[in-house]
Amino acid sequence: MEQSATHQTCRISILETSDLHGSMLPIHYANNQPNEVGLAKIAAIIAEERSKDQHVIVIDNGDLIQGTPLAYHHARLDNEPVDPMVLGLNYLGYDAAVLGNHEFNYGLDVLRKAVHESEFPWLCASIVDAASGEPFLGKPYIIKQFEGGIRVGILGLTTPYIPNWENPNHIVGLRFEDAVQTAKKWVHILKQQEHVDVVVVSYHGGFERDLVTGEPTEPLTGENQGYRLCMEVEGIDVLLTGHQHRSLAGVELNGVVIVQPGTAGVTLGKVELELSLSAGKWHIDAKQSVLLSVANIEADMKLIELIHEYENKTQQWLDQPIGKLTGDMLVKDPMQTRLKDNALIEFINRVQMELSGASISNTALFDNISPGFPSDITMRDIVSNYIYPNTLKVIRISGQDIKDALEQSAQYFNRTPEGTIEVSASFKDPKPQHYNYDMWEGITYKINISRPVGERVVMLEREGKPLDLKASYDVVMNNYRAGGGGNYAMFQDKPVVKDIPTDVAELLAGYIMERGTIEATVNNNWEVIWD
Known part of the structure; x- marks a missing residue:
């Protein structure tokens, strides 16, 4: 004063x-x-x-x-x-x-x-x-x-x-x-x-x-x-x-x-x-x-x-074993993890599907330092891989929305003049956005990054048949994506079938603890190719 x-x-x-x-x-x-x-x-x-x-x-x-x-x-x-x-x-x-x-x-x-x-x-x-x-x-x-x-x-x-x-x-x-x-x-x-x-x-x-x-x-x-x-x-x-x-x-x-x-x-x-x-x-x-x-x-x-x-x-709790893994869920090369179906992403998607009741799921490898899971899994391993406080939503979307979302994700890749694969500028500037590239389970698809942006999904099937672009499907994803975050406007304002407000990291940990041992599986339902 x-x-x-x-x-x-x-x-x-x-x-x-x-x-x-x-x-x-x-x-x-x-x-x-x-x-x-x-x-x-x-x-x-x-x-x-x-x-x-x-x-x-x-x-x-x-x-x-x-x-x-x-x-x-x-x-x-x-x-x-x-x-x-x-x-x-x-x-x-x-x-x-x-x-x-x-x-x-x-x-x-x-x-x-x-x-x-x-x-x-x-x-x-x-x-x-x-x-x-x-x-x-x-x-x-x-x-x-x-x-x-x-x-x-x-x-x-x-x-x-x-x-x-x-x-x-x-x-x-x-x-x-x-x-x-x-x-x-x-x-x-x-x-x-x-x-x-x-x-x-x-x-x-x-x-x-x-x-x-x-x-x-x-x-x-x-x-x-x-x-x-x-x-x-x-x-x-x-x-x-x-x-x-x-x-x-x-x-x-x-x-x-x-x-x-x-x-x-x-x-x-x-x-x-x-x-x-x-x-x-x-x-x-x-x-x-x-x-x-x-x-x-x-x-x-x-x-x-x-x-x-x-x-x-x-800290003692973080370092306590919560379960065991048979098989390989380590992330050795983040780019390779994003180019072909892999055990870590498949596991997260399958947990999301089982806990939500949805038959289609997507998720991402959030950054390039995610290590994957070792054979003896601790809570610290969970939070090292699922680093965001996301929750889950099941939203009802069309087959066309799924295709549009895959095309959005396909923009993540760019081919250099030398023929190598790199992250496109739109996903790394002004900051890395690896979390905005999704990988899916419950559908079968193939992305060809030699093709122009917007025309890269060259195969998209559901249960052995071409995906009906006019049909409706219930898909589970994190709440950020369900709201259209990451330029996924096709998901905005869609009916919410189910909301699971528990953090995904908590859901993954609970799933592993309940079973004791999980198994690494890969069904090869998707891949990224180039001519």
Whole structure:
């Protein structure tokens, strides 16, 4: 607070984490190598920001308690202690957290326990008790009051699209309401009844439209309503966002400053407000948002020590054998794995088919360092190969959609003038996108990469007959692909026959543990050729 005889000013910093997904330590769990992520690094930045400014608000924007082996081990195998991520937020003195969609992944008992253990409130106005209509976790906002009487209202909102993903048993008795309509109601209350000077909306959701042109960037399902919140809800000063795992800062939309800090704690979002007192009322004179990177930041060693026991148990679990393999599922050459049917991809597809009931499946080799499975399989081997927190969806698509998807994948390959095969520019620039090349089970196909793009599928059959391009088929794939991610527009807006919201890595591990021993098989149902 600065003060003169006639003028008072104040600066407030709002710090945001979002989509931490259980990321506490700066490591890759696949191999324990260093990684520039995690709440332990974020902690050091928060401490630095607090040392510079006494007016600091710290908010977590959701998807906190799920996503790493640490989080999984606690939720599923050792849930009695305080949730490790909650322990971290308690230690750091967070002001509030917002419910994310992944907070429900382990069921309401695990979620309620984490909320009970929290020394901060959890906020969400848009998830209500179905019977009473009251917000699920009580009061959906907090008021922070600072020197000089400045009142800052923070309202929590969550994407209402959760019933499209979540196990119905995990959301019994809850109703998910439109974020925009909910915001209109509660922002009005904050302004007219609570008389706040600043309205901050912390929304576990992202943007459905291009921030510059306003053009839709995805199907307007209501999953992401950030653009509408800025354009249609009067009175919002700051919009903290997440869910999409984007890195957004330095942008104002209709006068609302926005920020989104990526995922896993790679950055801390910061909004800085400058206010002044005029005619007895505080006004915002300037506002800006930035992202503070954790790269080269030393982690908070006290926080690491607080979760030391959790981590030890997790590491022991990761290295415990979960099953055995007969045959060969090693990845010796990633390009060869993508050129001809192989045991690892076939296994993942067959697990997806068996657990979902679908008779057709696709999956990908996500990167070029996936090692495959050794003869003695551990949980660490699972997370080394299935590196993303994907879930599964069964969608109903046409034979033509399948063919179009194969043509999209076929663009992955390019032939050099020397006749060798390489990854095409569209799949490696500006970043490698190996995860966007799919391989299928349940159909028989052949791709000839000597042919022009769009004409490379030279054989496509189902049960020994040409695939009927007009018929409908139920296909299981990861949720990212089912939503059209990776330029697979043919999958967008298709009927969802079944949603399996458990992480695929967990499904693979459970499948192996249940059987004890798995066998490497290759039925050679597909191949890539060139003349």
